[in-house]
Amino acid sequence: MALLTPEDLANMTDALVENDRLITELTTYSLDGLCRKIYGTAPAKEKVAIIPITAGGGIIGSFSESLLFTVQHFGMDGFITENTDVAGWYEAVTKGADIILMADDLAYIAHNLRNGKIAHNQICTGRIYAEILCHAKGGKDGGDDKDVLVLGLGKVGTPALETFLNEKFNVYVFDVDSNRVNEIASQYPVFKYDSEKEPKSFFKIFEATPCPDTISESVLKQNSIVSTPGIPLGISDELIEKYNVRVVQEPLGIGTLSMLYAVFDEK
Numbered sequence: 597m598a599l600l601t602p603e604d605l606a607n608m609t610d611a612l613v614e615n616d617r618l619i620t621e622l623t624t625y626s627l628d629g630l631c632r633k634i635y636g637t638a639p640a641k642e643k644v645a646i647i648p649i650t651a652g653g654g655i656i657g658s659f660s661e662s663l664l665f666t667v668q669h670f671g672m673d674g675f676i677t678e679n680t681d682v683a684g685w686y687e688a689v690t691k692g693a694d695i696i697l698m699a700d701d702l703a704y705i706a707h708n709l710r711n712g713k714i715a716h717n718q719i720c721t722g723r724i725y726a727e728i729l730c731h732a733k734g735g736k737d738g739g740d741d742k743d744v745l746v747l748g749l750g751k752v753g754t755p756a757l758e759t760f761l762n763e764k765f766n767v768y769v770f771d772v773d774s775n776r777v778n779e780i781a782s783q784y785p786v787f788k789y790d791s792e793k794e795p796k797s798f799f800k801i802f803e804a805t806p807c808p809d810t811i812s813e814s815v816l817k818q819n820s821i822v823s824t825p826g827i828p829l830g831i832s833d834e835l836i837e838k839y840n841v842r843v844v845q846e847p848l849g850i851g852t853l854s855m856l857y858a859v860f861d862e863k
């Protein structure tokens with residue numbers, strides 16, 4: 597798994613605010629309003645502890661701080677433990693934490709110590725970026741279109757396509773790994789997207805790959821919406837401008853809020 601870098605997180609606070617504004621414009625729901633709707637949960641004054649973890653690649657500069665910004669920006673109470681790892685866990689619990697956020701190189705999780713719920717970043721990220729597209733309005737320029745293109749069928753793309761299927765979308769899939777495409781097509785009622793045999797453009801595009809330039813001109817319509825957790829961004833500035841593409845992308849906060857709502861109590 598490609599790890600985040602401090603550079604990826606450099607503009608995270610502005611990006612989270614700007615993406616929340618765009619999500620509200622596209623869906624009529626603020627990001628926390630959309631999370632509340634899809635999970636049916638709500639915060640109830642939980643205290644969120646963020647534990648820095650030194651295993652593997654170690655502490656990523658601004659990672660814990662970006663989580664704390666997200667927690668506090670959405671009105672929750674949170675703190676970063678002074679200690680790391682096991683000592684950090686002890687500190688979190690003895691200071692009254694209700695929810696733990698922590699990540700090593702393989703998993704970034706939220707765990708609610710009160711109700712036992714646990715959430716995984718890859719699943720919650722795929723879900724929320726897909727739900728943004730499901731709820732995006734567009735009227736005459738295609739927002740009610742039930743076709744969606746999913747690029748990248750990994751640990752984030754798979755829960756995203758499950759979300760689209762649950763919402764009765766016609767899901768077109770592509771991955772550079774043809775074995776992965778065949779595996780997915782044997783498990784889910786999806787269409788294999790083939791740009792040469794059957795070119796098609798989409799109003800709604802989901803992308804979760806670690807590569808740039810995965811979104812080619814041929815799949816775009818004027819005013820397409822791209823919802824993508826993928827890092828780096830899979831569409832060029834030139835294409836964004838030419839097709840007036842609305843792009844939802846942010847490195848950490850959107851997925852984190854989705855994880856927190858996944859572990860809150862039902863409202």
Ligand code: NAD
Pocket residue numbers: 597598717718721747748749750751752753770771772773776804805806807810824825826827828846847848849850851852
């Ligand atoms: P993964 O490795 O499980 O899946 C990535 C998939 O993309 C693979 O199936 C791979 O074959 C495919 N792929 C690679 N290059 C491609 C290309 N050029 N065209 C089409 N498919 C291609 O990774 P993942 O855990 O699903 O993460 C995907 C991306 O999302 C990564 O960049 C990761 O860093 C990012 N991510 C972002 C957030 C966030 O909050 N923004 C959260 C989690 C993951």
Ligand code: 2YG
Pocket residue numbers: 597598599600601647648649650651654655656657659660699700701702704717847848851
């Ligand atoms: O506590 C720390 O600072 C580190 N142990 C955090 C490590 C996180 C590693 N994971 C990643 O970089 C991501 N691929 C997952 C993060 C989700 C958002 N992109």
Ligand code: MG
Pocket residue numbers: 721825846847848849850851852
């Ligand atoms: Mg995110």
